[in-house]
Amino acid sequence: TAAEVTRFVEHVRVDYLPHTVLVDCTASAAIAGRYAEWLAAGIHIVTPNKKANSADLAYYHRLHEARRAGASHYLYEATVGAGLPVVHTLRDLRETGDEITSIEGIFSGTLAYLFNVYDGRVAFSEIVQEARRRGFTEPDPRDDLSGQDVARKLIILGREMGLTLELQDVRVESLVPAELAGGSIEAFMAQLPRYDAAIAERLAAARARGKVLRYTGTLSAAGEATVGLKELDAHHAFANIALTDNVVRFATRRYCDNPLIVQGPGAGPEVTAGAVFADLLRLAAYLGARL
Helix, strand or coil: CHHHHHHHHHHHCCCCCCCCEEECCCCCHHHHCCHHHHHHCCCEEECCCCCCCCCCHHHHHHHHHHHHHHCCCEECHHHCCCCCCHHHHHHHHHHCCCCEEEEEEECCHHHHHHHHHCCCCCCHHHHHHHHHHCCCCCCCCHHHHCCHHHHHHHHHHHHHCCCCCCHHHCEECCCCCHHHCCCCHHHHHHHHHHHHHHHHHHHHHHHHCCEEEEEEEEEECCCCEEEEEEEEECCCHHHCCCCCEEEEEEEECCCCCCCEEEEEECCCHHHHHHHHHHHHHHHHHHCCCCC
């Protein structure tokens, strides 16, 4: 509850310790909604929670005003790509004077897996079912298939670019049929096979043109943000990745002829924990620790 969180914060923020850091490994919007309060109070925050940086723009600005007012640090590398150096790469490019033209990528390990495996021989709904059994999806696969998680990641990257984007500005193609958006998980999984034919048709059409299907997110310097299923050439960088890889491609003034690509496992407890720990070490260095 909110009262319990308040008591916890009061418990860890004591006068005899020089610094307090909160590590938020939830996906809670309620917890993220208190970041500004804590940052203003001088509490450092390390998190993989995407909800704060993809909240409404007014709150996003308030977060960073609170960070400056409280002389606190706010680290969130793991919000995009888990352990991959995506946020820091983008920040380094901008801070060294490069100009970002576009960012494109496969930002969901779940959707990367589904479309790497899906070749038409096994129904798409069966692949979703198997992915769920293996723990590759959220407990409710609609959380992955809706594209909202990818949209949040684009918002985070767009704001790092200096764009004033809101979540509703992202054009999202959901893979959840409208009729199945509500109801229980079990009902969704039971009814999903009814829509296998539509996905199979899209795969067949792509193959006829020598293409593959990948679920991507794209962001331009003009602020155009799109998320959805895309046909790509078979030799495209996104067409040849390991099962659950994330891959992010930065096209910039420096990296125009040969874009900069960051690729690797973008989900999972070990790589995410590694990113959170790296941010903790980074925070310790900022505060004067000799590492």
